[in-house]
Amino acid sequence: MIRRFLATVLLILPCLVWGQSSLPPCPAGGYKHNCFGYFTFPNGGKYVGEWSNNKFDGEGIAYRADGSINQSGRWYGDTFGRSYPLDPYRFPFNNPLEVAATSSVSQSSVQSSLPQCQGNHLSAYWDRCFGTAIYADGARYTGEFLENTRHGLGILYRGDGSANRSGRWVKGFLDQSVALDTKSYPFSPASQPTVGSNQVAGQDITKAERDRLTAEVEAERKKRQELETQLAEAREREKQVAETKERERQQAQTPQPQRPQVALRNERRLALVIGNSSYKVSPLDNPANDANDVAESLKKFGFQTTLVRNATLGQMREATRKFADQLPSADVALIYFAGHGIESNRKNYMIPVNADLKFEYELADQGYDAGIWLEMLESIKSNNADRVNIVILDACRNNSLIGSRNLGRGLGKMDAPSGTFLAYSTAPGKVAADGGRGERNSPFTKHLIRAMQQPNQPIEEVFKEVRRNVGKETNGAQVPWESTSLTGFFTFRQAR
Numbered sequence: 001m002i003r004r005f006l007a008t009v010l011l012i013l014p015c016l017v018w019g020q021s022s023l024p025p026c027p028a029g030g031y032k033h034n035c036f037g038y039f040t041f042p043n044g045g046k047y048v049g050e051w052s053n054n055k056f057d058g059e060g061i062a063y064r065a066d067g068s069i070n071q072s073g074r075w076y077g078d079t080f081g082r083s084y085p086l087d088p089y090r091f092p093f094n095n096p097l098e099v100a101a102t103s104s105v106s107q108s109s110v111q112s113s114l115p116q117c118q119g120n121h122l123s124a125y126w127d128r129c130f131g132t133a134i135y136a137d138g139a140r141y142t143g144e145f146l147e148n149t150r151h152g153l154g155i156l157y158r159g160d161g162s163a164n165r166s167g168r169w170v171k172g173f174l175d176q177s178v179a180l181d182t183k184s185y186p187f188s189p190a191s192q193p194t195v196g197s198n199q200v201a202g203q204d205i206t207k208a209e210r211d212r213l214t215a216e217v218e219a220e221r222k223k224r225q226e227l228e229t230q231l232a233e234a235r236e237r238e239k240q241v242a243e244t245k246e247r248e249r250q251q252a253q254t255p256q257p258q259r260p261q262v263a264l265r266n267e268r269r270l271a272l273v274i275g276n277s278s279y280k281v282s283p284l285d286n287p288a289n290d291a292n293d294v295a296e297s298l299k300k301f302g303f304q305t306t307l308v309r310n311a312t313l314g315q316m317r318e319a320t321r322k323f324a325d326q327l328p329s330a331d332v333a334l335i336y337f338a339g340h341g342i343e344s345n346r347k348n349y350m351i352p353v354n355a356d357l358k359f360e361y362e363l364a365d366q367g368y369d370a371g372i373w374l375e376m377l378e379s380i381k382s383n384n385a386d387r388v389n390i391v392i393l394d395a396c397r398n399n400s401l402i403g404s405r406n407l408g409r410g411l412g413k414m415d416a417p418s419g420t421f422l423a424y425s426t427a428p429g430k431v432a433a434d435g436g437r438g439e440r441n442s443p444f445t446k447h448l449i450r451a452m453q454q455p456n457q458p459i460e461e462v463f464k465e466v467r468r469n470v471g472k473e474t475n476g477a478q479v480p481w482e483s484t485s486l487t488g489f490f491t492f493r494q495a496r
Contacts, residue, residue, distance in 0.1 A: 023050055023058070037340065038095050047382050048091040049075065059093040089151070089170045111184045112144050112153060114232075132189050142185045153178070155185040237476040240427075244471055244479050248464060266329035271295070271303040272323040274352050276339030278310045282424065287338035290394060291447040294336050297449050301332065303490050313352040316368050320376070327380040334390040335373050338445065341395030343412040347371060350395055370395075371414065378417040386488045389420040390459070414482040419491075423463055425470075427481040443470050444480055455495035460484070462492065 026037025030150045032051035039047040039056075049060015064070050073083040117131030118124060119493055126145040133141045133150075143154015150156075150169040157165050166185075167178035274293020278282045288309045295307040304326075327333055340351040344360050349367030351357075372394060374454040377389040393411065416422040425444035441449070447469040451462045460482075467480040 026051055034397075045070065046093060046214060048093065048095075054250075059086060061086055061088065061089075064092045067093045067393065079418050086169065089168075090175055092168075100303070114144050114152070117145060132186075139164065140187055142187065142189065143180075153180060153185070155180050155182065157187045158237055161187045175488055185317075199201075223365055236384045240401075241471065241476045243427075244476075246465060248467075251460065251464070267302075268329055269298075269301070269303040269332040269334070270326050271298045271305040271331045271334040271336065272308075272319060273298070273305060273336045273348075274308045274311055274316060274319065274338070276337075276351065278353050279340060279351070280353070280356065282340065284339065286440065286442050286445075286480065287394070289440050290338040290442055291336065293441060293449055294338075294445060297452055298334065298492075301452070302494075305331075310353045313356040313368060316350070324376055324380055327377070328382055330387060331384045332381075332388045332390070333377060334392070336392045336393040336394075337370070338442070341393065341411050342367065346412055348393070348395075348411045349416060350393075374414065374417055374420065374422070387419060388486065388488055388490045389417070390423075390490075391420065392448070394425040394442055414483065416485045419487060420484070420486050421459055421486050422483045424481045426478045443473050443478065445475075452492040454489050455493045456495070458492045459486070459492070 020153050023034055026032040026035035031181045032054050035051050037051055038047065041047075044065030046063045047060055048063065049056065052058065055078045057077055058075060059073070060075050061069055062071040062080070069088065071080050071083065071098055072086045072382025074081050090192045109251075112130040115128035117126045121133045122132065126148050128146055129363050130144055131142075133145075135141075138159025140157045141154055142157070143150065144152025144397055146152065149172045151171055152169060153167070154169055154455060156165040156174075163175070164183065165173055165174045166180045168176045258290040273291045273295040275287040275289070277286070279286040291307060291309055293307045298305050306323060308318060310314060311319065319412040323333075323335070339353075342349050342351060342363060344363050347363075349363045350370050351367050357363065370391075373391055377391070395411065411424060413428040413430060414422060426441065439446070444466065447466045448462075451457070451465040451469075454462065455463075457465075463480065463482050471479050
């Protein structure tokens with residue numbers, strides 16, 4: 001019964017890092033191939049592990065001269081390839097056979113230096129001590145114990161007193177066969193703890209062994225779950241990076257408009273910039289700073305800028321109406337918003353600071369539908385038929401504005417109307433960062449302000465630079481995204 005149980009457990013634990021090598025010992029001084037052996041370096045360090053074609057190849061540990069571990073894991077042709085922990089009891093610094101060969105006392109007479117185990121093995125916890133355990137079939141183990149398990153030098157006897165296995169044990173299993181003196185490791189020690197019924201002893205030992213192995217299985221299961229979670233996150237990051245590269249490749253294949261030889265000097269540029277930080281629920285640190293810094297940069301680029309910070313719904317509507325009144329005379333019209341944004345029923349709502357939201361349906365009368373900005377830019381024509389419209393939304397921050405809801409993450413996808421460039425701080429359905437502690441701006445706005453400073457840089461190249469730098473800073477977790485239907489050429493900073 002015990003053997004069947006142990007076999008089942010071992011089948012489901014194929015990758016434990018303390019697994020013992022199944023290779024035979026390497027011949028002393030001969031050609032080492034498909035075997036387990038030792039090598040001592042001139043500086044006193046050692047390699048203990050598997051060999052192939054007379055090279056370190058397989059699992060093994062490289063020790064320093066003082067016995068501390070230098071490298072542990074898998075080797076490939078004398079080259080260290082992959083690091084992971086191995087049990088030094090399975091790959092010991094000192095080879096018991098070498099110790100026996102160089103010692104004036106034969107291996108068979110080596111005695112344990114551990115103290116005598118106290119009490120009964122069935123009722124006491126034996127750890128780092130020397131003692132004798134009696135099993136249900138009359139077999140006995142005399143030797144060293146660690147954590148109530150055979151571990152160290154010892155002899156396992158049959159019920160008739162004959163030696164069954166002798167040598168070094170690791171966590172209950174014989175790791176290396178070594179002949180030990182039966183006088184130092186006797187079948188019946190002079191002082192043997194009294195044990196009750198052998199049947200009871202066998203049941204207790206079986207239960208202890210089962211509990212130990214069950215605990216190892218559970219630990220391995222948790223470890224695998226953690227690895228699967230890390231693997232899933234890594235795959236998601238790789239997917240986002242691949243999507244970004246594919247978009248950049250497609251954009252690179254799209255014919256780009258020719259830059260004009262002379263930059264426009266008399267175009268009228270208008271900008272509406274809104275940044276909301278002081279929310280009643282889930283306040284944000286940086287949007288007000290983001291809006292202020294974007295407005296200052298746009299002024300330097302010739303924009304007539306309206307800046308609104310911590311705006312209520314009424315203030316957002318009023319600022320938009322005044323902006324709309326000026327559109328007919330504009331050559332460039334830009335709207336920037338930083339703050340909370342929520343997608344609901346395929347509409348993206350920019351949230352004012354005075355919003356008091358509890359239910360999703362309240363978004364319709366307490367949030368500002370960003371689609372209105374796109375409709376306004378498309379419907380109000382300009383004296384310039386090639387007016388450039390730009391909408392920038394840094395409004396995909398994760399939030400808890402609505403306590404009980406089942407809303408998607410981030411904003412929904414909107415298509416840019418003709419002549420419009422629409423930019424998101426992250427891809428639709430994703431969440432953007434507000435900025436780390438001590439940061440003045442969000443990652444998106446920080447890199448946007450920097451990229452806009454490049455002279456005569458087309459807007460498409462500006463946002464490509466932003467996407468590249470934000471993706472790099474966030475390790476692919478945030479990837480800015482654009483939708484464009486521009487037909488003309490635009491650059492933020494004009495220079496000769």
